[in-house]
Amino acid sequence: MSDDTRKDYRDTVFLPKTDFPMKAGLADAEPKWLARWQGLDFYKRLRAERKGREKFVLHDGPPYANGDMHIGHALNHVLKDMVVRTQTLLGKDAPYVPGWDCHGLPIEWKVEEEYRKKGKNKDEVDPKAFRAECRAYAQNWVNRQREQLKRLGINGDWDNPYLTMDFQAESIIVAELLKVAESGQLYRGAKPVMWSPVEKTALAEAEVEYEDIVSTQVDVAFEITEAPNAPELVGAHAVIWTTTPWTIPVNQAIAYGPDITYNHLEYERTSGERIRVLIASDLQTEFEKRADVRIADFVGPGDPISTTRLINYYRGSDLEGTVARHPMHHLGGFFAKPRPFLPGDFVTTDSGTGLVHMAPDHGEDDFLLCKAHGIDPVFAVEGDGRYRADWAWLGGQGSVINPKFNGPEGPICSDLKAAGGLLAASADYSHSYPHSWRSKAKVIFRCTPQWFVPMDKPIDGQIPLCKTEADIRSAQGEGRTLRETAMAEIERVRWVPERGANRIGAMVSGRPDWVLSRQRAWGVPITLFVHRKTGEYLVDAEVNARIVAAVRAEGVDAWTGTDPQVFLGDAYKADDYERIGDILDVWFDSGCTHAFVLESGRWPDLRWPADLYLEGSDQHRGWFQSSLLQSCVTRGRAPYDAVVTHGFTLDASGRKMSKSLGNTIDPNKVIGESGADVLRLWAVNVDWREDHRIGPEIMRGMTDAYRKVRNTFRYLLGALDGFDEAERIAASEMPELERWVLHRLAELGDELRQCVNDYDFTRYVTALQAFCVHDLSAFYFDVRKDSLYCDAVTSAKRRACRTVMDTLFHALTRWFAPVLVFTAEEAWQARFPSEDGSVHLLDWPEIDAAWLDAALGEKWATIRAARESVTEAIEPFRREKTIRSSNEAVVRLPEVAGISAADFAEVSIVSAVEYGGDSTVITRTEAEKCARCWRHTGDVDPATELCVRCDEVLA
Template identity: 70%
Template sequence: MTETPDSPKQDYRDSVFLPKTDFPMKAGLPQKEPGILKRWQAQDFYAELRNRRRGREKFILHDGPPYANGDMHIGHALNHILKDMVVRTQTLLGKDAPYVPGWDCHGLPIEWKVEEQYRKKKRNKDEVPAQEFRAECRAYAQNWVDTQREQLKRLGINADWDNPYLTMDFQAEATIVSELLKFAESGQLYRGAKPVMWSPVEKTALAEAEIEYEDITSTQIDVAFEIIESPIDALKGAYAVIWTTTPWTIPVNQAIAYGPDVEYRICRKRQDDGRQYIVGLELLGAFGARLGDELVPLKAIKGSDLAGTMVRHPMHALGGFFAKPRPMLAGDFVTTDSGTGLVHMAPDHGEDDFDLCKANGIEPLFAVEGDGKYRADWLWLGGEGSVINPKFNAPDGPICAALHEAGGLLAASADYKHSYPHSWRSKAKVIYRCTPQWFVPMDKASADGALREKAMTAISQTRWVPEKGQNRITAMVEGRPDWVLSRQRAWGVPITLFVDRKSGQYLCDAGVNARIIAGVREMGVDAWSDERAQAYLGSDYALADYERVTDILDVWFDSGCTHAFVLESGRWPDLSWPADLYLEGSDQHRGWFQSSLLQSCGTRGRAPYNAVLTHGFTMDQKGMKMSKSLGNTINPLDLMRDNGADILRLWALTVDFTEDHRIGKEILAGVSDQYRKLRNTFRYLLGALDGFSDAEKVAVTDMPELERYMLHLLADMDAKLKTAVNDFDFNSYVRLLTEFCNEDLSAFFFDIRKDCLYCDAATDPKRMAYRTVLDTLFHALVRYAAPVLVFTSEEVWQTRFPDADSVHFSEWPDVNAGWIDAKLSENWLSIRGSRMLANEVIEPMRRNKEIGSSLEVEYSYNGDPGEVDLAEIFIVSAVHHGRETSAVKTTNHKCGRCWRHLPQVVEDGALCGRCADVVGGE
């Protein structure tokens, strides 16, 4: 020990080893991140990473294509951040995890926007050549692909942005056609007239995935059909009463359904008007209330006795179709939940209606046109509509007025509230409309099983995260109808079939199909034209004998085929089939997950994915759905401009994304605070490791207990992080990382060892051990954080290693599982508990200003300190063994360098022995 300097008031600040770093506390992410992005782009980071991982185990995430229509929204941001997290964590584990982004480019939303532009210019889309119109749709889609691509890049998503897949690429369109023809060649395609969801506004059939339900108020009416023939004499001259909330379907009524097991009553009004009605027994009261009178039961009738009964339409006086008698038919679907217990049948506009009527030889009429108006030649309301117009269906509208005049309208009121299907694009009401459409049958028997059967097997063989996703898609596939493939629009992949005009069968010829596929590969969807039709048919067939189908494919078939042209085409040689993972929002159980499943099971017998991860939807801070009209939307572009992409990424990876989750100013303020703490952890590590080299490293066996305990905690967290990656549990991943940094490091390890770092000699074994552990922590933590905070981790890495490769080329840190020491951990958990208790005892002294620092305290407790210096751990002057826990202000003097209060310090400002040795040895 060297001699203490003469002057106890000497300034020793220059002798303290304070952390040194250029890494700023203030992040400035909005300014820094674009520069880091440019550096990555300049070095072609994605391609370089592929080169470095080539030959490694593959992990294939197939990107579900967002729609090329509009700016990126918060849902896009969340979805792509999650995908990037998957790819980056798998890459960190050493795998080759390519990421090819894609876009869905065909379909109604784009066509609708182009039509809007036409309407503003007072142009009629139907007068524009189809090829010109499609070219405008293609240009519109490309514009939004380019826009969204730049916005997604800004999130720090590492992907093959220069070579994305687009469903409108000619190669993609040719593959979609090829996949369609596989269904045709295997007999999994038929054309039939069945009721499908139809949008009169958009003039096309819609898939279930394109439907959303909204509450509306409709007109409900009770209509009387006079019974003209019945095996029950008492029924002749009575009226069968039906109830409906779609008055517009009365003009196409063809039958009335009854429940065979339902109890009916012939009844009359108390204020007798000379009429008798037949109504379900359980519904007499409700029917009477709608009529405004009490009903008097006259005779009981069992439903099955109604067989053979005939009625006539209230508008029978019009003649023709309306004069034809209507049969009453037994329907198992008829209930007494509402209405009258009798259901009017319009096979054009209902699934049950269609099935029951078809089974009884009644065919659809096709009276309602694609725009929702009745055919011009229809006897009643011809050329009028639209059928979804509330005024058209109103109690004083044309339908009810005519029924009232004819004596058929018993009651009408515009007060029935119920849920009703709408197009998710136009937001307009849809109808069931029977039209000739192309279908894939779900239950057609084949050598390898029906499509539904294969899909159900594939679902059971797929990993669903969270597990409830399996129940969701199982229920949807189990009960779904045949897949409607056709749409009546212009912008999409054509249904490239020729139909024999005599037999109605589509042509199935491998040579013809090959020529069609080649044509689409050359020219895209414009290749399917009248001008080229004979060339496709070749010399074996005459065009005059065939109808060229002009419908286009449902866009869900397009996106359902993406696995074929992205994973199998060879255009992206780093990819392979099937995908390890599909990742989209939970709505895709009825959308892309399902269309991909059905398409792949129909052509390959299995799902195109091994696992499916779903996320919920982002709500506002109060848990409400975001809406521009409510003004509660959060724009990710604004967030990145104001806070930086890493804050947005941290938010996305801290919420429980498997459920619906929230975002708002207060939530983002909490995320920013979380980020600040992580950033300060890295700042401390960088400063504390200033000048560190391998020569300073200490073997683990030579380290103090505290350092070995920290390595134990690191190894324990490392194993948990790997589990979180394998479970795609990113919420836990980030929580483990942040809690370790905040609680185990900043509030514990760093706090205890700052005295050692600042004041011990540079060659002191304890200080060297501490810095060795800090170096280990740095290399581990910056890698763990890299998939989350992609920009900040790069900044941290480049600050310490300015000439090194990007941190994102690194692999999972080398953390030794042998550092796990359960006995050591148990001992230190006890010590940490005692430390917390000491802080609780000391804190009131600090609040009351009895002390300025815990270093002024002597602490007593009844525990066994063992070999650990508890004064150092508790950061106090001394720790004594006593019967009771207590704290008193020490009388020891304060060292002028380390500020510890120790017995060996002769007066305030003098040096303790350690500090004297360090200062004297400089």
């Protein structure tokens, strides 16, 4: 009988029924859910419902308020939202207060850019007015970023975020600085720091990025005038090599390696002049390749011909007491002073000449070695990179970072050549060099008076605001330094991934003293008074209290806008004190966020310390470290108990994103086209702990993955149409297949809990997706659709199936809710519509531990493997159209353990199974097809065209 002449029983089949659409339309639907949550004041409601529960605090690291949300922001905030939502799902009270960093160079530079476009000079503007513009600029971007992040579905206290430019925050930053000062862990000193001549300020390591450049390399000769241990060196020239010719005008000494072997050689220059030089023996060949010299033949009247060029060699320690003179000594003054040879353990023979010229103004090694021998910086280079006007050589000229100024034809090399001190110069040395992250201009090391927190000074006495004296002793130890305290905390804190401990540990163990000061306008002032005669800063609790109160009332303008005598009171005279004009490093600002967010009481749902900080891996040298150091110096411990780091988002080819390459991915555009849930699914699917990729093809894959999850929800909703508690059946009464599903659900629940504890959200979401696609859609749903559609509503098997599907729906909507925040809510409301209900108010689904059955799991793993073999065996027949549907197949195969042939036929969705033989044999059934269930069961009544099962259901 043909299908066309069969009776139509479609109206008797229990097909899935739901209004949950297959097409998501996320870009249009998601804003409506956001509006609904906003109308419910959802964040506050969640806080009220979770009040009194175990607390979990993730402290938000502040992004800069200076641009639209980029893909890194999106990834970071989705991961934070995953933490907060999964901890909430576990039943905890997990508040989230977002925040922004509003001070510092990135924002000030943007405002200055606007000035430059208008031909205005920032230095000619009233500082208070300039700061007001910076504040308005930051607030504008806070408002824009806030709406963009809310569109991602991030649940937080968006109406009350923290801003480092709030007056209360500024006052607490000031108070934290004064605590450091009161503890004695603050000093003013002149040290070389990274300095941007373009931005005219010191920079932190975190504000610097390294780029490959080509520099001029020079070999410069310093004539030796004294050599008590090697008199024959007098008149010879010590040769130094450098890639920063601009530091030669500030040279004060020459460093040698005590254990290096040095050669005393004679050469002939192109001019015919002979010159004797001193260089490391290991670097002689490299020097000869660069320098304007050739081997001297040492031939004189009556002398035998000699081809040797070596006069003598020395151990570096033999050079003790040697003195040279600067090539520009004829200028007198500073340049006429002797240049002593100093032993330096940092001198190597990796490159150069083995002799290193020392400019204590422009190098940390230089500074420390010279300081140890009583040689002080001279501050020859101004903040804009020019030599100061009164400098004898090149005064008023520069900028020192200008390649032409440093080039072989530039004034430095030209003057050295004229003085006979230039042996080689070429603009061909490729190397990595620090640049300002903001302006992209090269930075220099420059010695300036700055404010520092020492890393290696013992912290004696009580640390302000430590909870108890016992806390101080246990966390810090008696007389422990800041470096030692921080290293101990790094060991205590949990780092995810674990290598983060090594990364930040290496940075803290070798970092110099913390430079707190900046020479800018937009930031929190260093609110110190320094005595003009003694140079000591004032420590007075009453003065400090007045300063803090003024900043709390008026913001940072209070420091310069208030008569200093008001702060000093009657105890001190303003004329005796210098009011410091520097501002704080913005990393100190952000490092203090734990103090004014977690401790201030403005957000009572929070507490100190935080359970977790989560940011990109670059924050090991940024926010993680500044927060660690600030908290250790004031509280003796880290402000966090765990730190999670993620990598950077690259384009589809693995390249760093940049506007110049045109390979950036705008998350706002992705959301507008595909929806936030698809972007969120990408964020947790990628291996975000490493650097990861995004691109159009990758996002198409995420759309497909999303569609499969959505279809799982849709199928469950349709299958559960009309389900009520009267249908529910106990697990003990269920068929084995349903008990296996519950076993898998219990296994999955345990795995997901572990993922939450491990912050392993990639495994979390991939385990969920795999369960939906492989365990449910490709297997369980496929097997049970016949029973679901065609069994009687009173059938125990169908009731068991619907009971399991109800359990699956409750579990999957909750587990997916932290990932697909909009879709999970849509699915929940489709089944349980409520004006004020939400899937996001629910706890972790109830999973009965008794569902776990390892033996059952192993058994059904074997059955599924056998089913897959049957499916593969049938496939060639389907391709040849010998068999159109697996329902037409009769399968003969070796017995599958633990399941009858009839049950295996149902599981494999075939007409019949016969056990026997050594291989799988497929034949086409001769049985008629039931007009209702379309199965070929061999028991179809020709009169009704129904199988026995369907006939009974309709009867």
